[in-house]
Amino acid sequence: MIKGSDLFVRALENEGVTRIFGVPGEENLDFVESLRNSSIELVVTRHEQSAAFMAATHGRLTGRPGVCLSTLGPGALNLATGAAYAHLGAMPMILITGQKAIKSSQQARFQIVDMVATMKPHTKFSRQIVSTTSIPTIVREAFRVATEERPGPVHLELPEDVAGDMGPDVPLVPPHLIELPIATPAALDRVAEMVRQASRPLVMVGAAASRPRLGAYLGDFLARTRIPFFTTQMGKGVVADHPEGQPIDLWVGTAALSERDYVHEAIDRADLILSIGHDTVEKPPFLMGPGGPTVIHVGFTAANVEEVYFPHASVIGDIGPNLSMLADRLQGQLPNGSALLPLRDDILRQVMEGSDDDRFPLIPQRIVADVRKVMPDDGIVALDNGMYKIWFARNYRTPLSNTLLLDNALATMGAGLPSAMMAAINHPGRQVLAVCGDGGFMMNSQELETAVRLGLNLVVLIIEDKAYGMIRWKQAVDKFPDFGMTFGNPDFIAYAESYGASGSRVETCEEFESVLQSAFDRGGVHVVVVPVDYSENTRVLIDQLQSRVLAGGVANNGD
Missing domain, CATH: 3.40.50.1220 (TPP-binding domain)
Known part of the structure; x- marks a missing residue:
């Protein structure tokens, strides 16, 4: 006989899982105890959303499903954004959530949300496990579905009584390679x-x-x-x-x-x-x-x-x-x-215009250019979502494949830091940079503590404009009054230090490159804050490009 949670963890080991990211709850305690006695590392994060972003990025970088964990109800709901992030971004991932006992209801409806139904629109499939004997086949099917094209997330709900039940020690299902068809x-x-x-x-x-x-x-x-x-x-x-x-x-x-x-x-x-x-x-x-x-x-x-x-x-x-x-x-x-090909040089020359501009606060083109100078060829840049993402997409060169991670599917804020943390875990010998706006950074900034606790080498670049810059830009483009987009920030240096990280603020354009390089040389977790001048958003991406259309440079096919 074997306990359900022990069988579940053995099935995960059978799939090659080495880490699970998440925030446990009381409904997961049997599962957590089974993890304690397994080869799988439990990486405790400070928010379930971050755990999901990390698991999804693991899937993106390796092609193998990352795994995240939450309790029922409120914790499970916090995984939903990460599930959608993986679903739209085609990243293989397994989400495991707890649930109250299904054979009794001694706590009535307390904290109970129908997470199987909630997760269905955001996953490839969502299923509750109702017996220990079904665990090996359900887990194998979950990993198969998550990995096959088009990859994505799969949700499994493990009720606490099923996790704690004793059942027959049924055999595991061995994974096997699934060959994809080729064209005729x-x-x-x-x-x-x-x-x-x-x-x-x-x-x-x-x-x-x-x-x-x-x-x-x-x-x-x-x-x-x-x-x-x-x-x-x-x-x-x-x-x-x-x-x-x-x-x-x-x-x-x-x-x-x-x-x-x-x-x-x-x-x-x-x-x-x-x-x-x-x-x-x-x-x-x-x-x-x-x-x-x-x-x-x-x-x-x-x-x-x-x-x-x-x-x-x-x-x-x-x-x-x-x-x-x-x-x-x-x-x-x-x-x-x-x-x-003859068009190439002129296209890139115009795109890279502004890369050596020395005004302060820095313009986005100069930020991208200096980041490129500091990052080695195999360095990994993980972008959050904001106006700077457009500039990195246009201007950043990638000498090696898979060295720029960005999301243009769900395009959610708050994913940049957890994504970079996962890259640093997977590639401990490479330089990893998280690039976040001040708005997106604060959505999951608490994970600095997780990064410090894990002993990661990671630099977090915060591009500061004290506003939701992309929406503010679109507001101006649509000729609405400037309203509702600005906010204040904490002292980011003191904030980083309170978690045990280091911090630096860029005070001049000329020092940005050296400050960034020093942050990498120092090692550990280091936050670098750089003010940005986003006036280029309108000058280049609206006025300059529109003038080319009017001059006949590019056909105008509508907005």
């Missing part, structure tokens, strides 16, 4: 011919290409075809901008906006776009319409047909092998493959 030769031949016939082809790399195993395939495909490429925001950093040992300078930019930006000069001139891994959960990188380019969708699954995205042909199946087989058909047969 006919589909590959048809698409290859369409690419060969194109006069100005362009590759777009999107969110679904961010699976950890795909970087080498993408780099090889681009090197063999020599077709220039751009990325969506979540495709940023999926493949190196200039991979070592391969032909360089094929990257023409990132579509941080849906239209009118400098990269759209290449997009609007393309007569064919090979869209690799685009997921329409993202803000559109370009808007399809009458007279636009032919679009070929290369994806694990068929494209969702949307008003702004309706591909003309598809290559469906395992993206990596499909790209290799497509490259076999295209290598050396694309006389027009690099036709749009």
Whole structure:
């Protein structure tokens, strides 16, 4: 005989789980005791939402489900944002929540929320465990569903009486590799011919290409075809901008906006776009319409047909092998493959304008440029959500794949610090930087204590404007009065030190780079605060780009 919680933990070990992130409650106590006697580390966070963000980022970085834990009701509800973050972002994750006993109701309805129903819209499936004998099969199914394309979160509810029940020691279900199908030769031949016939082809790399195993395939495909490429925001950093040992300078930019930006000069001139891994959960990188380019969708699954995205042909199946087989058909047969490449230098020159501006407070372009100087090629930057995310998406170069983590699906504030913490746990030998606005940072700032307790080496860059900057910018663009967007901040240096971290404030433009470098050299958890001048949001992203449209630089396809 075996206790239900012991069997559950053994099933998790069987899946290769080494850490669980979360905040336990009394309904989890049997489960926590089983963890104590297992090989799995319990990482206690200061809020359940952060635990979910960390588990989701583990899934994104490794391709294996991260696991998070909460109690029932109020704790479980705090996981909901993280579940949606993983669901829209296609990150494999398992959420485990507690519940009151289901065989009796001695506490009536106290704290009880129907979390199975609550989690259904935010997960791939949501299920309550009602018997110990079903635990091995349910856990195996949860990991299979979470991992298979399209990856995402799965919710399991473990009631306290089921966790504490004794039952037969049923065998575990061994995991096995699930092979993905590949496209048919006919589909590959048809698409290859369409690419060969194109006069100005362009590759777009999107969110679904961010699976950890795909970087080498993408780099090889681009090197063999020599077709220039751009990325969506979540495709940023999926493949190196200039991979070592391969032909360089094929990257023409990132579509941080849906239209009118400098990269759209290449997009609007393309007569064919090979869209690799685009997921329409993202803000559109370009808007399809009458007279636009032919679009070929290369994806694990068929494209969702949307008003702004309706591909003309598809290559469906395992993206990596499909790209290799497509490259076999295209290598050396694309006389027009690099036709749009001459646009690259002028696009990037205009995008990078302002990178050496020395005004203070710093403008976003200078912040991005100095961060790039400090970060080594394998350094990881994890972005929260705010106006700076657009500037990093446009301006930050990624010499190696998967070194810039951003969310353009749920695009929730508060995820930057937990995401960076997970990157630091997974890659303890690499420099990791969390980039947060002052608004987003304060939403989960309590996790500084967790980072210090875990002994992480992590720098947190707080970009301070004392406002919800992106919404304030949009408010101004829409010509509404400036109202309801500003706030005060604590002394961030004293705040960091109260958790046992270190802190620095940037006082001049010239010292920013050295302050950031010193924070990394010091080690441990270090907060760096830099004031920002967001006037560039309007000058560049509205006035300057709009003037190009009026001058005929980029077609205006609507807002």
